[in-house]
Amino acid sequence: MKIGVIGLGLIGGSLAKALRARTPHEVWGFDRCEETLVAACASESLQGVLSFSDLSSCQVIIIALPPVACLSFLREQAAKIAPKTLVIDCCGVKRSICKVGFEAAAKHGFHFIGGHPMAGREFSGFQAAQATLFNRAVMLLIPKADEDQAVIAQAEELFLSMGFVRVMQTSAEKHDEMIAITSQLAHLVSNAYVKSPRAGQHRGFSAGSFADLTRVARLNETLWTELFLENGDFLIREIDELTASLNEYRQAIQDGDAARLCALLKAGRECKEQQDEHR
Amino acid sequence: MKIGVIGLGLIGGSLAKALRARTPHEVWGFDRCEETLVAACASESLQGVLSFSDLSSCQVIIIALPPVACLSFLREQAAKIAPKTLVIDCCGVKRSICKVGFEAAAKHGFHFIGGHPMAGREFSGFQAAQATLFNRAVMLLIPKADEDQAVIAQAEELFLSMGFVRVMQTSAEKHDEMIAITSQLAHLVSNAYVKSPRAGQHRGFSAGSFADLTRVARLNETLWTELFLENGDFLIREIDELTASLNEYRQAIQDGDAARLCALLKAGRECKEQQDEHR
Numbered sequence: 001m002k003i004g005v006i007g008l009g010l011i012g013g014s015l016a017k018a019l020r021a022r023t024p025h026e027v028w029g030f031d032r033c034e035e036t037l038v039a040a041c042a043s044e045s046l047q048g049v050l051s052f053s054d055l056s057s058c059q060v061i062i063i064a065l066p067p068v069a070c071l072s073f074l075r076e077q078a079a080k081i082a083p084k085t086l087v088i089d090c091c092g093v094k095r096s097i098c099k100v101g102f103e104a105a106a107k108h109g110f111h112f113i114g115g116h117p118m119a120g121r122e123f124s125g126f127q128a129a130q131a132t133l134f135n136r137a138v139m140l141l142i143p144k145a146d147e148d149q150a151v152i153a154q155a156e157e158l159f160l161s162m163g164f165v166r167v168m169q170t171s172a173e174k175h176d177e178m179i180a181i182t183s184q185l186a187h188l189v190s191n192a193y194v195k196s197p198r199a200g201q202h203r204g205f206s207a208g209s210f211a212d213l214t215r216v217a218r219l220n221e222t223l224w225t226e227l228f229l230e231n232g233d234f235l236i237r238e239i240d241e242l243t244a245s246l247n248e249y250r251q252a253i254q255d256g257d258a259a260r261l262c263a264l265l266k267a268g269r270e271c272k273e274q275q276d277e278h279r
Numbered sequence: 280m281k282i283g284v285i286g287l288g289l290i291g292g293s294l295a296k297a298l299r300a301r302t303p304h305e306v307w308g309f310d311r312c313e314e315t316l317v318a319a320c321a322s323e324s325l326q327g328v329l330s331f332s333d334l335s336s337c338q339v340i341i342i343a344l345p346p347v348a349c350l351s352f353l354r355e356q357a358a359k360i361a362p363k364t365l366v367i368d369c370c371g372v373k374r375s376i377c378k379v380g381f382e383a384a385a386k387h388g389f390h391f392i393g394g395h396p397m398a399g400r401e402f403s404g405f406q407a408a409q410a411t412l413f414n415r416a417v418m419l420l421i422p423k424a425d426e427d428q429a430v431i432a433q434a435e436e437l438f439l440s441m442g443f444v445r446v447m448q449t450s451a452e453k454h455d456e457m458i459a460i461t462s463q464l465a466h467l468v469s470n471a472y473v474k475s476p477r478a479g480q481h482r483g484f485s486a487g488s489f490a491d492l493t494r495v496a497r498l499n500e501t502l503w504t505e506l507f508l509e510n511g512d513f514l515i516r517e518i519d520e521l522t523a524s525l526n527e528y529r530q531a532i533q534d535g536d537a538a539r540l541c542a543l544l545k546a547g548r549e550c551k552e553q554q555d556e557h558r
Contacts, residue, residue, distance in 0.1 A: 170484075204419070268496050
């Protein structure tokens, strides 16, 4: 099977490497950056460079572009995709992408399934890509309501063959609601946390909790700007709830109210314990 | 040398185990919980149980109690400590403890040095104690301004022999200011983060960033209530700065202002990169 990977950054590069390392498929790739293409070919992550005029030769196309570029690709290149082709994206937001993807698929006769690999690193670009990035990770799939079960099964099989431990189906709405708390708020808080004027002097005074809270502060601001803006409604709700919660603790500390503060901390500890049980 | 360890929770238990595993000293321990004492003796972490009437037989006393209990110990037992004894505490706040410790030491002729081992786990109690907990960790020491250099050197040597990679001297004020951002705010944010009504459904939708942000939500609320209240001034400043910062991102998202949001994220990413360079 010929698989085209559009975008060879951290995610696309890792998918290409995983496909080459673990499956018998032909992997062809595209990136707008010439240097990345040269590096990908040199690393033998690709069979060769895919040009958009050859999109129709692929049986599967995986789009690993940031949201805005992904939407442009779907709008501008959909006519070049052969009927029956399975097209899957990897964006961290799904409502806007799936809307455009489903419409393009209906118009041109291919299958579109929204996708989001639940894995990442605090580094970006092809040089950070790893064939093992998805080992033990979950792949989220968002098919349209009446998608052919055989097509969904094909997609599931493909991702399991790359090292994903599990494929989970969800809706674009549910995905975006959940990702606001499981990923977006984490990146936002971490990015804000390191701005404390004292954080720069942490050496010697910090241990695991500081390292953990601040790890993902190192993000690709161009990508995350797009992700946050595409999911503003759900993300703002999480920001508001977190700041309201922080202010409850703040008030208890201000008041010197040990019983209230202890109750707030206990409730958080119990939430965490319940959440870990459900793993 | 006979060393007394007062309090055999995570920190005291780990110190006792590290002393027994890596040094030739005699380690005697006290805990108000009978079961913990039995477990500690059974695990051969202790030479024996130390009663307060034998405090004068110790050349070194390490107090590993929560702040309020540590203050009580210093106030109530100081008269039983022999002159010249080196007394070090392990509390996560230092202004209040050092004030009382220095006064007691001056009155009774022993040496008091404030201490804070920069290591921990998200589990508490003797059963979580590990002889290796302090490997590669920094030990912070807060001696009084005119402390005898030989006494400080003795303390440094003792902690290095337990596996600490480095001993760093600081003031109680500086310690408390820094710990508010490097540890206390991290625990507070993590504890608040897991309270999102969506967090309980994270399974399948979460990866490393959620795990990292929420790890220390599992805290001992009794201990952390004391730590937060003893350091309220510095901690409230950090909470206020973080929530103000979060609101800047929130406003940019609300306004759909990509340039502003990107600039905020870039500034955070650059802070993080600078902080990592200084490691």
